Amino acid sequence: MKLKNISNLGVLALLSLSSYHLCAKSTHQPKKLPNNKKHVVKIQTEADIRLQEIIIQQNLTASIPDLSNLPRLNHPVSQLGMKLFFSKALGGEKTVACASCHHPRIGGADGLSFPIGTNAVDPDIIGPLRLTSETINIPRNSPTIFNVGLSNSSLFWDGRVERFTITDSQGNEQEVISTPDSGFGVPDLDVGNDLVGALSRFPVTSVEEMRGAAFENAFNNQSVREHLAERLGNYGSGNGDLEKNNWLNEFRRAFNSTDNAESLITFDSIALALGQYQSSVNLINSPWSAYLKGDFNALSQAQKRGANLFFSQISDGGAGCVNCHGGTRFSNDGFFNLAFPQFGIGTGDQNIDHGRFDIDPQQRNMFAFKVPSLLNVELTGPYGHSGAYETLEEVVAHYVNPADAINNFFSKGGACGLSQFKNDASCEILNNNAQNNSLQALALLQLSPFVSPPLDVSQQDDLVQFLKALTDKCAKDHRCVRKFEPSKLSQDPDELRLNLQMIIRGKA
Template identity: 60%
Template sequence: MNKVNIFGTAVLLTALTCLPVLAQHKRLPPPPKQAPLSTLDIELSALIANHGITGKVLGTEELPKISEPIAQLGMQLFFTKALGGEKSVACASCHDPRLGGADGLSLPIGTNALDVDVVGPGRQAVNDEINIPRNSPTIFNSGLANSALFWDGRVQRITITDEAGNESSFISTPDSGFNQPDPNAADSLVATLSRFPVTSREEMRGEAFENATTNEQVRAHIAQRIGDYGEEAGSLATNDWLHAFRNAFNSQADAQSLITFDSIAFALGQYQASFVMVNTSWHRYARGDRSALNEQQKRGAKLFFTPVNEDGAGCVACHSGEQFTNNGFFNLAFPQYGIGTQENRADIGRAAIDSTPRNLFAFRVPSLINIALTAPYGHAGAYETLEQVVDHYSNPEQTIERFFQQGGACGLKQFALSAQCDTLNLQARENSEAALTLLRQSPFVAANLAPQQKQDLVAFLHTLTDKCAKDLKCVKRWVPNRNTPDPDNLRLRAHH
């Protein structure tokens, strides 16, 4: 038996040894040929190089992951209604990861929701009373913001350079006043942002904490409520937050030391910063994958990056760089309607905190990454589709007129059945015309686009969507599940 095995093995080895020799006489198949660059690809390559685009968004590696303990704590805080003064609203009520990080409404509904657990287009206000003047921005990629947040940029990083050329920076907020350092600001803009919705009566505070006269006092009450100490001790029927904070921060400190509003804001900031949603078809194309876009999308990209005076759409003038924003403020005269921020119901945007004339009706230029997921659009959500937005850039006067011919606020899905919709149109035409008059006096030049060009541009905007952001199964990693601790039994059980 052993001899047979040895003989058989020898024959097998001889045969195997011969195979490479035989294979040398057989040519390997040539590598697959790449399709030659089309004229459109060549033109886009030149535009990409001209604008310094690499397809890589810097800073993403430094941001927290949703799996990290503090980000997980931030998720629990983001979804608890205990941060709402009246325990009726959570951060996620207006910023749901399953709704593009926003709420799908033209104007948000905060403390006056008819059903506190309804999130999204079905959310209604008590007596249809809208009391928040601006559309909810997405929280996606908010951790990448390093210039300003909010529509008017009221939370802003100010960079100064001394005589020796050394740079330093600070964060200014509504608490400190424009251009002044806020000593209580967090290290990041996104964590600093978390300090303000909880202090707004319309957004989250409601009529709670009646003895609190400053924002810091409101925040102290919230920290005491979560930490179960001080004046708010016992205000939550169930409270296991100390255990949650100790686990997340790996600390055995007492509640008063560990659960401050600073630590709450930090955890909320870590959660929001973990939304890194930049894996888009466009970025893959810019990195060299020519198959990432189809021909229509490529035509739209060419329009986007080509100046108006060269027969393009000129969008890149403001929506530049890897994040598609120059972080500036600009008046585009999107329709004015709603309650506004002024006595005449106008929303003058950036000018409310910095009265420089160019800031009148100017709003922060948003990033366009994931823009297809965040309708309605504009500071007041006046446009419900990207097609309407592109129409506005092509002919603002005509698009604004169409908005009012279709009923203004009453023509929007959110308010179409509201008995109060006409009140949102009060002085809307006059305020829209005021913004439009200033736009006519600005360097803005409307892009004269044909219908097919508009469709191409919209097709390109859809390529700016992250793969995970539009996948509900993927996004669920940022939403508490049945295994996620619920320290106070006040979790937002959101239904749409």
């Protein structure tokens, strides 16, 4: 018999009667047993009292995410998306999968400052031991897929896949999405209103991320996608691309259809499945959410002090983090220049990365990047658009004193001081123009309204401890997050699934 947890009960006494009392006729009233149930007294500390005031003032209980409108992981289309996400068949040269850079066991990302896509030494190793024999050729850090379905505004570091509202000729408002295919501020009529599905259309078209230089010398992104769909459907230009191909049965099962491959396996249906899977990877049951629901013991005293700093304004002795990291995802989805160190190949001349400015060239967007969600942030490092900081302590220190943090980064060797590159003889290539570009971003930051919170070392540590209270226990448990991976017992439609044994060794 299973007992459900009962809140506020410290001790549960399991009482049983002997077989004699159960079977024999009693000649007297049984002796009343003492009640050993004890109620837990909620003891509020000073930090609790202050935090409760903040929770009421800011209505923070309303910030617990609502997942009711998001896809379920066990939905057949989500399950199809999972298999697609882990298959290297979507890599142009069949050497990289979506999960190569966004794996559930590594915080939904890859644990690297810069991703290694099509030029990996061993395609089946992901995480810290994933290496390239060439120069790093991807300019930005891999974002996590955890809770990506809660994003309603934009995706990518520069927000180049973005939802916005237009008004038609009759005065009716309509939500649309712009993408790199359509251009900034122009609706992409091919993607519908699924933000994550829209995002899923682009990594496969990147030569560096998934496509590869030898695949499909195409004149546009759509021809790449069409070839990949034809590969999975075993028709057209993709006929015979896969030695084993059972994708038609997978798509028919997921969509409950008997259609032929040409009509069923299109990149629209592939993107739909990929988007639905990623939107189902939700991990929100953190100590902080438990605290909001009334469990005062869910947070340590340091985490409570950190929460007070997080949600309080600088003028009140806090850190003011909530101004940008509020809401259900701990992000306002805005774009800001915080002068995180610039290094790597960049996206423009002289290895520079102008961020949001490159797609929306307004001065306020220079060096601006999307405010990331802080849910499970403990697991999603390295941090920043360039993965310059490997610990949360370094991130918080940057907010307190950006100039000192940048100096410390370069005094440790810049790129050469990071775990990913410390044994790389060519790491100095990634430092080309890095310090100068970083100082340009810093100069703009110093002209902005940004104010650094004057936190001492102890307060910084409390803030870090609170950030760790935003982690779902399941996200840290490799056995638990395996529900977001195809089961070893499930059919591999093309025998190109990432090799799990190599992934484990890569993470060790």
